[in-house]
Amino acid sequence: MKEIIEYLLAILIILSFIPLYNMLSTTYYVPRIATGLETISYSFEEALKYVLLYGFSIGNYTQGVIEVSEALNSTLTSYLNPFMQGGYGVYAKIYTPIQEINVTPYSSIGVASIYNLSTTIFLVDKNGRNALVVPLIYDGTTPGGLYRFKVALYNLTVKDPGVIIVVQESKNNRFIATWIAPGMLTGDPVNIDGLTVITPRNNLTPVTVPGINKTLHNATIYYYTAPSFGQYLTSTYNVTEWIEFSAGGTILRRPYNITTISYYGSSVNWNTTHVAYKILSMRVDVKREYIRGQGDFIRGNYTYVNSLTTPLYNLLLVSLFDNTRSVFIPIYPNEWVFGETPPPQATTRYSNIRIGMFDYLIEIKVWRK
Template sequence: MKEIVEYVLAFIILLSVIPVFNMMVNVYYKPLVRTPQTNVVDIYATAVSLALSNAFSNGNLTPELPELYNSIVSYVKSAVGETIYSRYGFNATVSSGITGVTVSGGSLVVKTLYNGTLAVLLVFKGGAWSTLSKASPDAFDPSSGTYTYTFTLQNTPQAVVAVLESSSARFVNYWFQDPSASAYLYSSSGNVMLAVSNSLLSTVKAYNHPNFSTVYNTTLLYYANNTFNAYSSTYYEPLVWVVFNPGSYDNVTLNRSSIGYYSRLTGAWNSTYSTLRTFVGESHVTVNLTCQWYSGNYYCSNPVYVSSWANTRNLTLPISNLVMTVLYDGSNSITAPVYRGVFSVGERPPSSGYWETTFYVRLGVFDYVVDVKVWQR
């Protein structure tokens, strides 16, 4: 009987202690948030910088494609080492000094964190393009610390590229009328490649080139010397040989040459995306003509074919000043950005308990602000 009483008393005491223990743990005990050492943050910052530079130098700064995004994360993991990666999580937000590019109601508005000269590239449906620029902003908001540049547009573009030249940096950002209607630029064995969704590719017509089979017309738009331009197609007719016969017909030989940029379907990225290789196409045709002066004009017969040859040359990435590739048919077009305005690499950071560092990195010809957060798992 005595033993039973002792067990009952012990049980009652235990029940009375549990609430007190819970209160001590949940109310009075506040464990310190563990944050990584500064040197761990520095290791991650260095690894992220190297990973981004490696991705761009290999032509694969394309986080929208999971395989290329994972290669950036894998590079960071390899650079910091398995031990650190398993103990500490990270997130890197890569952003431009151009915080916003918007088109609405016939106006283009660009917001930046820096004062400088702004150049704008407008790409329209069908493949036509034009440029705008301003030497200084139209307004400054001291509460947000942002500068605003405003342009009036006659027509709504399909895509916009904005480049800001400040006294210390150069930034780029984009706007797309339909962000889902863009292709993705990447590199394969050094070649310039495009991943295009099958449904999107069907909106642009290919044509049968006499020398290069079925191809898509392609424009390469680049930024240099504070403005935009295109690596455009060329056509020329250098005079090779003329046999003059005064008072009679002249025998003329011409070498007709053309150089253009095209993209050709090469296969499938996956079940929904096709891959295209962008290349330089060169064609040369030698023809003979008979020509004669008549009433002050020089008249020539139809050309007579002599010989011809065609050649294709690879384009290799990175092309640092390239900002956009456009497939077009005159009615519709598909745009593919080369750089990005903002993207994130790594895991979602916690709301607190992380260590943070911010630095600049230059990718190609443009600068980015990189914010790295690191926390203990």
């Protein structure tokens, strides 16, 4: 009997140490993640997604490669120790599956993509004002296995486009790619207290708006609201109107309001080679009154100027223009590529990311130095 009691006590003592060991091993000792290609690849992917999504969420739409690389290196420092960062090489490409956009002005457009999805293009004229939505027709596959789509230009109202935006869409995915005609001036969007575009210095002629002490240029906003495209240029509405009648039903007095909404780029100096345009929406309310036998009278004129706030996920393109030239600022880039040149033996990791309202593919290569 004594032996049995001693045996049971020994078991209880051993069991009492198990919770203590678990606490010590999990609370006071955290094993370091083993160094390896998979660890580097996964950490790099997570840091990359964080940098891109954070940048877009604050309005830095087309972040430059240098800007992304600097933020990525800073973020990776919080993921990895210096030895892991220094001992491995990394390369990343974030890209659209829409691989080719071939344009023959006044003739045809050909598009090639990794995926066979519903495909639509938005043609923007070189004048920066006129635009046209056109569905593409499936045209077989390329020798490399890409799906081809085409449309003829000769019978369309926009025969020599300045910009082409291609959108492919399915139930679960939406992809975008942009083509800009050779020779067109382009710029980049940033968030400086609202949407601002940075372009090379140009000779765009400003417009005069009564009561506004700013240097303004005509602007058009192009956007995508599934399943179609649209543009904001200048719109006029009779927003409110009511009629007062005499006892006999004759109109004696008609107060009404005419509202015009326009978009402009307010230019400011940026540096010796570039100029910044803050994109503004301008609403002008003209309150009028028609009086029978006396005429039509303006009773008030009110102007409201607002910055376009960010992020504007369905914004695709901004154009600035005058009567002779235009500047195009695309919002969604076709790809980001940065990192070191990968060797043939690099380990490859594939993923995807949704930035704003569009999906991109990710290819990451990692190798031991």
